[in-house]
Every structure is written in C-alpha cells, then in structure tokens.
Amino acid sequence: MSAEVAQSGPAKPVYIWSLTLRDLILIALVAALCILAKMVLRIPIHVPGHSGVLWVALFVICRGLVDKRGAGILLGGVAGVLAQFMGFGDVGPLEWTKWLAAGIVLEVLTLVIPGDLRSFPKAIIVGAALHLGKLAALTLAGVILQVPFALLFLGLGYSATTHVAFGALGGFLGALGLRELRKIPALDAQARGR
Numbered sequence: 001m002s003a004e005v006a007q008s009g010p011a012k013p014v015y016i017w018s019l020t021l022r023d024l025i026l027i028a029l030v031a032a033l034c035i036l037a038k039m040v041l042r043i044p045i046h047v048p049g050h051s052g053v054l055w056v057a058l059f060v061i062c063r064g065l066v067d068k069r070g071a072g073i074l075l076g077g078v079a080g081v082l083a084q085f086m087g088f089g090d091v092g093p094l095e096w097t098k099w100l101a102a103g104i105v106l107e108v109l110t111l112v113i114p115g116d117l118r119s120f121p122k123a124i125i126v127g128a129a130l131h132l133g134k135l136a137a138l139t140l141a142g143v144i145l146q147v148p149f150a151l152l153f154l155g156l157g158y159s160a161t162t163h164v165a166f167g168a169l170g171g172f173l174g175a176l177g178l179r180e181l182r183k184i185p186a187l188d189a190q191a192r193g194r
Contacts, residue, residue: 017070022190027071030062031078034099035086048155049163052131053170055079059106060127060174061181064117065191072110076103094141098134105133118179120172127171128164135163 019027037054063072080096080103089095109126110117117123142152182188 017074018068019066019071019074023066023068023071024074026066026190027062027075028078030058031075031082034058034079035082035088038083038088039086047162048159049131049135049166052134052163052166053173056127056131056167056170057174057177059102059130060117060123060171061178063106063110064174064178065181065187067117067191069111070107072107073100073103076100076106079103089138091138091141091145094144097141098137101137102130102134105130118175118182120175123171123175123178124168125171127174128168131163131167131170132160135160 034055037058038051041051041054043050059072059075062075076099077096080099083089083099084093084096089098091098106126109129113122113125115122117126139152139156182191
C-alpha cells in the first residue's frame with residue numbers, strides 16, 4: 001500500500017520559507033509602495049513620525065494578505081534595501097536597520113498576539129509597536145554612530161508619543177483596508193494560501 005497523498009492541483013513551488021512567487025511579488029510591490037509613501041509624505045509639518053501612517057498601514061495590509069511566517073521580516077528587509085538605495089534617512093549606512101526592525105516587530109507581534117490582523121485592537125497594537133520599533137532602531141543607530149547622547153535623547157519622549165499615535169492610526173487604517181481587500185475572492189484566497 002503506497003502512502004501517496006492526492007492533491008487537488010499542481011504543487012506550487014516554494015521559494016523562501018513557505019512563500020510562493022506570488023507572495024514574493026506582493027511583498028516586493030508593497031515594500032516599493034512603502035518607500036513611495038515615505039517619499040510622498042516628506043511634508044515639513046514638524047511632527048515626528050507623521051509619515052508612518054501610510055507605511056504602517058501598508059505593512060499591516062501586506063502581512064495580512066501574506067499570512068505566512070517570515071513575510072514581515074522579508075517585507076522589512078526589502079523595504080530597508082530600497083530605502084538604503086534611495087538615500088533615505090539620516091543614519092547613513094544603517095538606514096536599512098530601521099525598516100528591518102519594523103519588519104521583525106511586525107512578524108513577532110503578529111505571531112504572538114492571537115487573532116487576525118483584521119481585528120482593530122490587534123492591528124492598532126501592532127501598528128503602534130511597529131512604528132515604535134523603527135524609532136528604537138533609529139536611536140540605536142544613533143548610538144552606534146556616536147551621536148552625542150544629549151542630542152540623541154532630547155525630545156525622545158515627545159517623538160515616541162507621536163510615533164505611537166501615528167503607528168496606531170496606521171494600524172487602524174491597515175485593518176480597515178485589509179477588511180476591504182479580503183472581500184475580493186482572489187486576495188482572500190491569497191491570504192489563506194490557496
């Protein structure tokens with residue numbers, strides 16, 4: 001007696017971790033959209049973290065559509081590489097670490113907090129922590145680059161508060177967008193891995 005398992009169609013090739021080519025293309029497109037959103041929102045309103053509303057929402061949407069382990073880390077890594085090559089930020093060669101830290105925080109919290117990212121409380125918590133994780137990586141990069149502590153930590157409380165607020169708003173908008181996108185049958189099947 002053979003131990004063959006009948007499959008309902010051709011097997012999908014797996015590339016990185018358990019991600020298919022369609023997942024990887026979606027991650028790359030969303031990472032490019034995040035960098036574009038960051039570029040568009042370089043509006044000088046003098047409130048730290050205001051551009052996080054869009055890219056946090058896009059991170060939440062992407063992780064909700066590609067609901068597989070490692071998607072958040074890969075999204076942060078690709079966005080970091082794109083940001084590095086576009087010349088963003090003020091931390092020089094460590095610019096990619098901010099985006100990678102955001103991807104790691106996204107991945108860990110998505111796996112640790114129970115529920116779906118369409119849930120508003122989970123998305124708000126994940127969004128706030130995601131944006132705060134990027135700020136923490138920026139601060140750590142400043143310490144590595146030997147920026148004076150007085151300059152580095154001056155106003156960090158206000159900056160952390162605004163990062164949490166804009167990250168929470170981005171998480172809320174991401175959950176709202178994810179709810180609408182999951183109504184499309186092809187994207188709902190994408191999120192469920194079919």
